[in-house]
Structures are given as C-alpha cells and as structure tokens.
Amino acid sequence: MKRRRFLYLTAGGVAAAGAGAAGGLWLFCPGRDEPLTARRQLHKLAADMQGSARAGRAWLAANSGKEPGGALLQSLGLQPDKLLTFRELLTGLEARVAGDFEQDRLFVHEGWQLSETEARLAALHVALLGPDASEASEPDFESAPEGSLVDVERFTPQSMEAGQTLQGDGVPEGVIWFGTAGVPAPRMRLVIRGRQLTINTTERGFSSRLPEALIGELGDNPGDHELWLYDPVENRKQKLGALAVREAAHKQDGFCAVDRWGPESAAAGETFNTQPDGASAFWIRVPCFPDSTVVTFGGVEVPTTLRPGDGLITTHITDHSIYAEPGEYPVELVDRESGARQMVGTFVVR
Amino acid sequence: MIEDIREALEDGARVDFDLVIIGGGPAGITLARELAGTGQRIALLEAGGLTHPDAEQLSLYEGQSTGLPYPIAASRQRFFGGTSNHWGGWCRPLDEVDFSNRSWMPGSGWPIERSQLMPFYRRAHDIVEVPSRDYDISDDVDEDVILPADRSSEFRNAGFRFSPPTRFGQRYRDELRGLEDLSVFLNATVTDLEHDQRRVTAARVQTLDGRNYEFRAGRFVLATGGLEVPRLLLHTAKNDAPALGNSSGLVGRYFMEHFGYTPGYLLTRAGLKYHRHPGRDAPLMPVLTPSVDLMRRLELNNCCLLFTAVEPDVDWPPEALATPGLAPRVPSGAWRYRITMINEPTPNADSRVSLGEERDALGMRKLKLHWAIADRDLKGIDRLVGRLSRWLGRSGLGRMQYSRPVSPETTRSFTGGMHHMGTARMSRAPEDGVVDPDCRVHGTDNLYVASSAVFPASGYSNPTLTIVALSLRLAHHLKGAQA
Numbered sequence: 001m002k003r004r005r006f007l008y009l010t011a012g013g014v015a016a017a018g019a020g021a022a023g024g025l026w027l028f029c030p031g032r033d034e035p036l037t038a039r040r041q042l043h044k045l046a047a048d049m050q051g052s053a054r055a056g057r058a059w060l061a062a063n064s065g066k067e068p069g070g071a072l073l074q075s076l077g078l079q080p081d082k083l084l085t086f087r088e089l090l091t092g093l094e095a096r097v098a099g100d101f102e103q104d105r106l107f108v109h110e111g112w113q114l115s116e117t118e119a120r121l122a123a124l125h126v127a128l129l130g131p132d133a134s135e136a137s138e139p140d141f142e143s144a145p146e147g148s149l150v151d152v153e154r155f156t157p158q159s160m161e162a163g164q165t166l167q168g169d170g171v172p173e174g175v176i177w178f179g180t181a182g183v184p185a186p187r188m189r190l191v192i193r194g195r196q197l198t199i200n201t202t203e204r205g206f207s208s209r210l211p212e213a214l215i216g217e218l219g220d221n222p223g224d225h226e227l228w229l230y231d232p233v234e235n236r237k238q239k240l241g242a243l244a245v246r247e248a249a250h251k252q253d254g255f256c257a258v259d260r261w262g263p264e265s266a267a268a269g270e271t272f273n274t275q276p277d278g279a280s281a282f283w284i285r286v287p288c289f290p291d292s293t294v295v296t297f298g299g300v301e302v303p304t305t306l307r308p309g310d311g312l313i314t315t316h317i318t319d320h321s322i323y324a325e326p327g328e329y330p331v332e333l334v335d336r337e338s339g340a341r342q343m344v345g346t347f348v349v350r
Numbered sequence: 351m352i353e354d355i356r357e358a359l360e361d362g363a364r365v366d367f368d369l370v371i372i373g374g375g376p377a378g379i380t381l382a383r384e385l386a387g388t389g390q391r392i393a394l395l396e397a398g399g400l401t402h403p404d405a406e407q408l409s410l411y412e413g414q415s416t417g418l419p420y421p422i423a424a425s426r427q428r429f430f431g432g433t434s435n436h437w438g439g440w441c442r443p444l445d446e447v448d449f450s451n452r453s454w455m456p457g458s459g460w461p462i463e464r465s466q467l468m469p470f471y472r473r474a475h476d477i478v479e480v481p482s483r484d485y486d487i488s489d490d491v492d493e494d495v496i497l498p499a500d501r502s503s504e505f506r507n508a509g510f511r512f513s514p515p516t517r518f519g520q521r522y523r524d525e526l527r528g529l530e531d532l533s534v535f536l537n538a539t540v541t542d543l544e545h546d547q548r549r550v551t552a553a554r555v556q557t558l559d560g561r562n563y564e565f566r567a568g569r570f571v572l573a574t575g576g577l578e579v580p581r582l583l584l585h586t587a588k589n590d591a592p593a594l595g596n597s598s599g600l601v602g603r604y605f606m607e608h609f610g611y612t613p614g615y616l617l618t619r620a621g622l623k624y625h626r627h628p629g630r631d632a633p634l635m636p637v638l639t640p641s642v643d644l645m646r647r648l649e650l651n652n653c654c655l656l657f658t659a660v661e662p663d664v665d666w667p668p669e670a671l672a673t674p675g676l677a678p679r680v681p682s683g684a685w686r687y688r689i690t691m692i693n694e695p696t697p698n699a700d701s702r703v704s705l706g707e708e709r710d711a712l713g714m715r716k717l718k719l720h721w722a723i724a725d726r727d728l729k730g731i732d733r734l735v736g737r738l739s740r741w742l743g744r745s746g747l748g749r750m751q752y753s754r755p756v757s758p759e760t761t762r763s764f765t766g767g768m769h770h771m772g773t774a775r776m777s778r779a780p781e782d783g784v785v786d787p788d789c790r791v792h793g794t795d796n797l798y799v800a801s802s803a804v805f806p807a808s809g810y811s812n813p814t815l816t817i818v819a820l821s822l823r824l825a826h827h828l829k830g831a832q833a
Contacts, residue, residue: 051670052666094676110663122670138661138664235661
C-alpha cells in the first residue's frame with residue numbers, strides 16, 4: 001500500500017513533506033490545533049485518508065461534474081473561509097455521518113453502504129491527490145511480516161516419502177496435525193508451497209487436510225518444505241517448521257532383519273498400546289521391507305501402515321477377538337506379492 | 351436389552367407391550383429412560399443398527415426433492431442415536447418470542463408457553479451434558495469481544511452453549527441395556543400402524559430380509575424425525591379415511607428449516623469473538639439478534655448473526671474507516687467479518703412433505719419434499735440488514751457491505767441446518783395442527799409424537815435441546831395418564 005502522508009502548511013509549520021495536488025504545500029503540523037479555514041481543514045483531513053481511492057473514484061464517476069469539496073462543505077453547513085479547529089471539524093463530521101445513516105443518505109460502493117459524506121471525503125482525497133491517491137492493497141502472504149501466532153509443541157507427520165501418502169501418528173491419512181499451547185483462530189491458514197489451506201481447530205491444536213494434488217506435488221519435490229501459519233486478517237505469518245520429503249526408496253525385494261518390536265504380550269481380551277480410537281497396535285522397527293508387506297498375527301492379516309523412510313511398520317487392530325484367548329501367537333511380515341515371510345516374534349496372550 | 355430384531359424374535363412374531371416407542375434418537379431414548387421403571391413394558395424400535403447403515407439401508411431414506419435443493423438422505427441418520435450421531439452440539443432454548451403468537455408472522459404461536467417447558471429444559475441440559483444453563487452471556491465474555499448492543503441499538507447479544515455433543519446411542523446404550531422392562535429392537539423398521547381411526551392397535555415392523563413382526567400396545571409414540579413422522583402418519587390413510595391426525599390436511603405441511611444466508615460483511619472493531627470459544631465458565635458462542643421490539647416494528651422473524659473474521663477488502667479497507675470522524679467507536683483498528691445469518695422461517699403450508707408414487711425396498715412410498723421459503727422471509731432479511739447497517743453507521747461502530755442482496759435467485763443457495771421441523775405441528779384445535787398440547791395426535795386416543803415435527807414455530811435455536819425437553823414433558827404426561 002502506498003502510504004503518503006500530506007500535512008498542510010500553517011504559519012507554525014516547518015518541515016516540507018511534499019506537494020499536494022491542490023497546489024498547497026503539505027507539511028508536518030505539530031500538536032496545536034490551530035484554527036484554519038473550513039476548506040483547509042477539510043483538505044487536510046481528506047488528503048490524509050488511507051485506502052480510499054476506489055471509493056473516491058466511484059463517487060466522482062457517479063457524480064460527474066460535481067466538485068466534492070464544495071459539496072462536502074455544503075453538507076456540513078460550513079462556509080469555505082469559516083475559521084474552525086480540526087476538533088470542531090471532526091465534531092461536525094461525526095454528527096453528519098451519523099445523520100447520513102439515520103436518514104439513508106448513503107453512497108453504495110461495491111456493496112459497502114457508506115455515508116454520503118464520507119464518500120465525498122474520499123472523492124476529495126482523489127481530487128486532491130490524483131494518481132497519488134491512497135490505494136488499499138490485498139493482504140499478501142509473501143510480504144506479510146513475521147510474528148508469533150501460536151506456540152507449537154509438536155506436529156505430525158514431520159516427513160513423508162515421495163510416492164507415498166502423508167501419514168502421521170494417530171491422525172488420518174493426508175492430514176497434518178499441530179499440538180499447540182493455545183488455540184489458533186479458525187480464520188488462520190496453513191501455508192505449504194504457497195498453498196493456503198483452511199485449518200480445523202480443537203482445544204489441543206489444529207489440523208489441516210492436504211489436497212491429493214498438493215501431496216503429489218510435494219512428492220515430486222524432495223527436500224524440506226516450510227510450514228507457515230498465516231493470519232490473513234492481521235496479515236502476519238509464523239513459521240511452524242518443515243515437512244521433510246525424502247526421495248522414494250528403491251524397490252525392496254526382501255526383508256531386512258527386525259531390529260525391535262513391541263509390545264510383545266498382553267492380557268487376554270485387553271487392548272495393548274491402546275490408540276485414541278480404542279484400537280490395539282504393534283510397532284515393528286525394520287530397516288527395509290517390500291512395498292507390499294502386511295503384518296499377520298496368529299496367521300490373521302491385520303491393518304498395516306508402512307513407513308519405509310522411517311524403517312517403521314505399525315498396525316491398527318480393531319478386531320479384539322483375535323487376542324481374546326490366552327496363548328502364543330506368531331507375528332510375521334508377509335510380502336503379498338512374493339509370498340515371502342519374515343518372522344517378527346511370538347506374542348504372548350496371558 | 352438391546353437386540354437385533356432378527357435374532358430376538360421369530361419371523362411373524364406378534365408381541366405385546368404397554369408402550370411402543372418408534373425411533374431411537376434423542377426423543378425416543380429420552381422417553382425410554384424416563385418411563386423405564388414405571389411398571390410398563392416398553393419396546394423401543396430403531397430402524398437402523400448400532401453403526402452407520404450400509405447402502406441398502408440408506409436407500410430407504412431416499413426421497414424426491416421438488417423445492418429448494420435439499421439433501422434428504424444426508425440430513426438423516428439411520429442408526430441408534432438418530433441425528434445425535436451428526437449433531438454439532440449447539441444448544442439454546444427457544445426464546446419467549448418464539449412461543450408467542452406474533453401478529454406479523456402468519457402461522458406463529460405455540461399452544462403452550464415457554465414457562466411450561468422451562469422445568470424440562472433444565473433437565474434437558476443434564477441429559478445433553480451442557481455444563482452451563484446461563485445464556486446471559488454478558489457475565490461470561492469480555493465486553494470488547496462483542497458489539498455494544500445496548501437498548502438503543504435495537505439489537506442484543508445472545509449465546510449458544512455446547513453439548514460435547516452427546517451421541518445418545520453411545521452415551522446411553524449401557525444404561526438402556528440394563529433396564530429390565532425395556533426392550534430395544536434394532537433393524538426394526540415400522541412400515542405401518544394398524545388402527546381403527548381412534549386407537550392404534552399395532553405397529554407393523556419389517557426387515558430388509560423379508561421378516562415381519564407385529565407390536566401391539568396400549569400406547570404408541572412416534573419419536574422419529576420431522577420427515578419420517580409425516581411419512582408414517584400419511585401411510586395410515588385407509589380407503590377413503592384420512593390419515594391419522596390429518597383431518598385438516600396438515601400432516602406434512604409447514605416443513606421448516608433454519609436456513610442460513612451470508613448477506614455480506616461487516617467492518618468493525620477488531621477482535622470480536624462471535625464464534626465458539628472457551629468462555630469464562632464453559633464453552634459458548636455469542637450471536638447478535640434483533641430485539642423483540644425491532645422484530646415487531648419491522649415485522650421480522652427471529653434470527654441470529656455470527657461474524658467470522660476474514661481478510662480485508664480493497665474497496666473500503668480498515669484504514670479508510672480509521673479516518674478521524676468516521677467511526678469514533680472503533681478506537682484501535684477494524685477487522686472485516688463475514689456475516690452468517692441463521693433464520694427462523696415463516697411457517698409455510700406450501701413447504702411440505704408428501705408421499706411420492708415410488709416405493710422403497712420395504713414397500714413404503716418414498717417421501718417427496720418440497721422445501722419452500724416464504725417471500726416475506728426474504729424481505730425480512732433485507733430489512734434487518736438495512737437496520738444493522740444503519741445502527742453500525744450512526745453509532746460510529748463500523749460499516750456494512752451488503753454484497754449479496756437477497757433475491758429469488760439467491761434462495762437457490764440457501765442451506766439448511768438439517769433441522770426438520772413443523773410437519774406435525776402442535777395446536778389446540780384439530781383444524782390448526784396435527785398434535786394437541788400434550789403431543790397426542792388429534793382425533794386419536796393413544797398415539798403421540800415426540801419430535802421436532804411438532805414445532806409450530808422454530809426460532810433460530812438448534813432443535814435438539816427442545817426435542818429433549820418436549821420428550822421429558824411427554825414422559826411426564828404419560829406417567830400422569832398412567833397413574
């Protein structure tokens with residue numbers, strides 16, 4: 001936004017700042033509210049308006065031939081050469097604007113229901129400054145200043161592998177979740193690769209669902225992708241972290257040896273490593289495995305999530321009947337394509 | 351006990367109870383909990399199971415929409431707990447004015463007063479697990495996060511409270527299982543009511559695999575939603591005799607929905623919180639509403655407005671409003687907010703549920719919904735928006751951008767809250783409605799309705815809390831009648 005401040009030269013003024021379109025010399029005016037003519041006070045106010053160019057031009061277009069300054073003085077009941085202070089002008093202006101709304105003297109610009117008086121003031125601003133009239137600019141993520149919007153405690157996922165889906169711990173596929181100390185306002189957006197995504201807030205943080213196209217785009221661009229929270233209302237942004245996108249692993253034909261896994265036992269019928277939705281879950285640390293790997297429990301295939309980049313396989317068991325009876329149950333990795341098997345260990349149900 | 355009817359009863363079984371409740375949503379479950387232990391044998395018939403229905407079951411809720419676009423199937427929940435399964439948890443009792451007979455609003459007026467429902471509202475809050483019954487939000491929010499709607503403003507601030515939300519089917523399942531005199535039957539779709547015009551003698555139940563059952567009882571309560579209540583009632587028409595409660599032809603008429611509309615934007619004080627937030631005592635959501643006096647003078651329906659902060663606009667940005675003398679009561683910056691209105695519809699006989707010719711897999715005629723909004727409702731929005739703009743402007747609080755004036759075209763984008771109301775409206779006289787003030791179907795001795803279908807007028811509040819309160823009141827009545 002162009003922000004030019006034009007202030008009117010008075011007898012006591014000293015520092016010249018620029019030449020006004022109306023031919024006057026606009027200067028910084030120190031604190032005293034000296035009486036000026038009504039015309040000069042109005043010009044001072046109009047010239048100092050911000051972001052009013054569009055409304056002012058609209059008024060001039062709708063009132064061709066009308067001089068906004070004269071119309072304004074007339075509506076305020078002021079003679080151009082009447083001496084008055086700035087405060088006195090504002091008092092009259094406030095009353096007139098209120099009266100406009102009370103009596104439906106409105107100027108409608110792009111749906112904005114403005115008082116006729118303020119629209120004339122905006123028009124005077126344009127008449128005084130011409131091409132230098134103050135334009136508003138739309139909020140812009142790129143140029144927004146950085147600031148603190150929320151305290152992030154953790155987020156998931158923090159990485160993904162090219163060609164794989166986005167999968168965090170305990171969150172739905174395609175969703176990124178942030179745990180925060182406070183709740184961000186719902187108006188804020190998560191920004192990844194310039195894409196602004198809406199957020200869903202809860203008492204413990206917020207989440208955002210990434211469109212499939214964006215996940216694919218991330219997969220095509222391995223590396224760290226900055227995650228930003230952006231407030232379009234206050235036009236501020238905060239860097240939250242980065243999502244690491246790793247190169248796709250080469251196709252793996254066999255299994256590496258299992259490093260660790262767990263849990264290894266549970267009481268009959270009782271859930272183990274209980275997930276937020278009540279499911280039981282294993283984790284298996286194994287450096288490499290085929291893309292078509294599934295986990296079997298006592299020969300029964302269980303829902304499996306593969307995270308090859310992390311060397312991790314997790315399960316999500318909602319059918320609690322499979323560990324309802326005491327006994328020893330083999331846990332295996334099975335490659336669906338080749339049929340190859342890798343023993344993980346024996347799970348003991350007490 | 352809670353059992354699948356296909357496993358609990360032999361095909362063709364005829365069973366006897368004292369009371370049959372049709373529908374396992376908030377109304378039916380509330381009634382069952384209240385009446386259990388009173389010496390009656392109660393059957394609660396739920397059309398769905400314990401979890402989301404499959405495609406075949408869902409198809410039973412398909413219907414034809416002939417009016418404003420309406421998601422008939424998606425707005426319903428065919429499993430235990432009913433529409434509490436997708437409820438957002440918004441709670442607020444209806445306002446005093448919602449019960450009153452408003453001279454400017456055709457069809458308005460309940461035959462009972464709000465005060466008659468208040469004791470039941472109080473208990474309803476416990477059932478839906480709302481931590482606060484305080485709707486005077488002035489004690490619970492900082493004054494700088496709401497607009498200063500004083501008496502001269504013609505507006506006032508009101509508020510919603512929130513249920514967790516209570517999923518009735520999950521929350522009360524174990525309790526219902528333990529009630530010895532209550533039998534809950536799942537997958538039990540009632541397709542017809544046997545009657546002799548005054549008394550219902552049996553409910554006919556069918557399952558999708560072709561089994562049939564007959565439930566006989568002394569009393570029956572329709573506790574389904576505002577679409578299924580008229581559908582079932584209309585199916586009771588026999589030969590030339592009208593359907594039960596339909597001597598005046600009003601069954602299915604006056605279908606009402608809280609319709610949402612976004613007329614435009616506000617530019618006013620930064621930091622307003624007209625959205626759900628923690629509050630001092632419990633979660634709440636302030637809303638702005640017209641005062642009753644303004645409703646009367648401008649002939650408005652009740653409504654509420656919510657404001658959501660959005661990015662500023664270049665045609666009249668916050669910095670323009672910051673010009674001295676334009677908005678003296680916006681001292682420290684302005685934000686732009688999108689306005690969302692939740693509107694009370696005028697009861698409209700042309701907005702109706704009827705039966706189509708096509709039949710579903712159980713042989714029932716599919717419903718036909720013609721959702722319509724009265725012209726006066728659109729004009730009312732226009733007047734309200736104008737008044738809001740005037741208030742903000744004259745009081746130095748901000749400006750309004752009326753970017754989407756209402757028109758017949760914009761009604762196509764109206765969305766509802768999935769609140770089905772009014773199709774079996776409550777009235778003193780049979781010629782004005784379908785049920786009496788005790789929720790008994792006019793002209794019958796033993797058929798009752800517990801549903802938002804009985805609302806003669808709807809205010810803007812979500813209906814669940816009122817449905818539960820009315821169910822408690824009906825249970826109270828039935829206990830008295832039994833005594």
